[in-house]
Amino acid sequence: MLISYKTVFALFGKLHPAHLRAYFRQRKVKLVDVKNQYLSDVGNQTNAQFLTFITLSSVWALGIPLVHGVLGSNPNAGLGLTIVTSTLAVLFLIVGLTTINRYRILSLNPQPEAQDTVVAQTERKQPFAFFLAFVPIVLVATLTGHLLILS
Secondary structure (H helix, E strand, O other): OEEEHHHHHHHHOOOOHHHHHHHHHHHOOEEEOHHHHHHHHHHHHHHHHHHHHHHHHHHHHHHHHHHHHHHOOOHHHHHHHHHHHHHHHHHHHHHHHHHHHHHHHHHHOOOHHHOOOHHHHHHHOOOHHHHHHHHHHHHHHHHHHHHHHHO
């Protein structure tokens, strides 16, 4: 069970930290400091953001041509879809690059307990420069395909 110091002080008021540590050592409760809890929370948010980015960009890549096929050759619909796909491409570019940078920063500063693990060592070796180049290339290629379909 993980409990942060902040949670303990909120529950017990102004107890001395040494007394709390002794109490929790007897109960075999692991205390987590605020920095590790923050890094864990940010890591979970980054993972969720990355999965959302992958899911929504896949829906975008397949959805625009499907919507264009359903609407037919209406010129007003083509203009509207061109504006929508261009706006989504810019948003996905921002979200994708931000997510990769956040993940890169998190992998450089793992939690102290996890620094010697195989996962932490492998994450440090990830080709983040490749990922930062790959995301814009794929988004521009998808946007180009959309613009060719919509014109």
